[in-house]
Amino acid sequence: MKVAVISNPRHRTGDLIEFMLLRAVHTFHHFVPVDLLVVEGELGEAEEGFLSELFRSMKHRKVDLPVVWLVRGGAESLPPAPERIPVNAEEVAPAALVERIRAAAGGFPEFHCSPFEATVAEFGADGSIRTGRCAMVVPAVPGVGDYHIHTRVAYCSENMDIPKALEMARLSNVGTIAFTEHSGQLYFCADDYWNGRYVWRTRGTEAGCRLFPRMAEYEKTLQEGESAGKFLHGFELDVDRNGDVALDAADRGLAQVRLGAVHHLAERFDPHIAARQFLFCTESLLKYGVNILAHPFRIFAWSGLPEPPELYEPVAELLKQYGVAAEINFHQNEPRLEFFDLCLKKGVKLSLGSDSHNLYEVGFFLPHFRFLTELGVMGRLDEVLFQFHDRKE
Numbered sequence: 001m002k003v004a005v006i007s008n009p010r011h012r013t014g015d016l017i018e019f020m021l022l023r024a025v026h027t028f029h030h031f032v033p034v035d036l037l038v039v040e041g042e043l044g045e046a047e048e049g050f051l052s053e054l055f056r057s058m059k060h061r062k063v064d065l066p067v068v069w070l071v072r073g074g075a076e077s078l079p080p081a082p083e084r085i086p087v088n089a090e091e092v093a094p095a096a097l098v099e100r101i102r103a104a105a106g107g108f109p110e111f112h113c114s115p116f117e118a119t120v121a122e123f124g125a126d127g128s129i130r131t132g133r134c135a136m137v138v139p140a141v142p143g144v145g146d147y148h149i150h151t152r153v154a155y156c157s158e159n160m161d162i163p164k165a166l167e168m169a170r171l172s173n174v175g176t177i178a179f180t181e182h183s184g185q186l187y188f189c190a191d192d193y194w195n196g197r198y199v200w201r202t203r204g205t206e207a208g209c210r211l212f213p214r215m216a217e218y219e220k221t222l223q224e225g226e227s228a229g230k231f232l233h234g235f236e237l238d239v240d241r242n243g244d245v246a247l248d249a250a251d252r253g254l255a256q257v258r259l260g261a262v263h264h265l266a267e268r269f270d271p272h273i274a275a276r277q278f279l280f281c282t283e284s285l286l287k288y289g290v291n292i293l294a295h296p297f298r299i300f301a302w303s304g305l306p307e308p309p310e311l312y313e314p315v316a317e318l319l320k321q322y323g324v325a326a327e328i329n330f331h332q333n334e335p336r337l338e339f340f341d342l343c344l345k346k347g348v349k350l351s352l353g354s355d356s357h358n359l360y361e362v363g364f365f366l367p368h369f370r371f372l373t374e375l376g377v378m379g380r381l382d383e384v385l386f387q388f389h390d391r392k393e
């Protein structure tokens, strides 16, 4: 049995520790799975609703990780802790469980300080306890940027806000960030977008999707964010079945950083036709001139199709040919080592993207750094990572 413990979040108004707590919930639910998360010690300043985003996100993403709150302070009405917790063959009171882990670990790190560490304890069947630490932020590495962050304008935004995202990036040791909104969401209504109608009923045709222009709203949110700090902006560009990229000439001025993404396939019933269409749409994006190919191949899992490994070689070759980076992205996605290995061999740059729709995700690179470690490139990130250089600057 594995238990993670967070000690002393000590919230202060405006410190965004609630999003580090939420990051921990998602970490221990998915990336470093444990059976139970305990939050203990001082919760901090009383601020009504400070954990509302955490509970909302757990519900929204169907996170069933049990969380036990053994905290003092705060104004939250938290679920009561259970009287006993089963630990292997035993039943232990939560406070006693925490003390056992504290003793085995020789104390807990303070969660409210960077790098926002939790303790992970593994209970062996023989009664042994092995402990380790898990930080919510990666060490500062020059040149590391998060090139894939959504804004409040995204239909799928949960709580995005540019000033808070900038602060989350700073807390996460990420120096450069880029807001890259879904271009299709800025031209089409939510229903036409989510149902993928925009890829097969193209604009300007009689049966085409009605235009629903929202670009001004995106421009406004970027302008409003400018006073909060420096950031890059651009788009996650959508492409239709004809290979036309959804971006009007008039809006190209906003396209500083250009990600290309295949979010919908018009043909997804025959895997061979789907694969061919994916290649065509991908090459259309590269030809158009994107900097980064966002979450390569994710569309297959999202369409209920097996990922076609036979496309790794041609896609990596296209990226090389067009000088486009491949994005490592864990947002409801599992990148494959085999593909990224191939990219590295060809000299294709790797880009890190959190694909944030929720503030806890901004600059959350724990999975990305583990992936880079598995790829064996942690010692030469300056060589392999994509860096944005604005041609105008």
Ligand SMILES: [Zn+2]
Pocket (backbone or CB within 6 Å): 236, 261, 263, 294, 295
């Ligand atoms: Zn995407």
Ligand SMILES: [Zn+2]
Pocket (backbone or CB within 6 Å): 148, 150, 236, 355
């Ligand atoms: Zn995205």
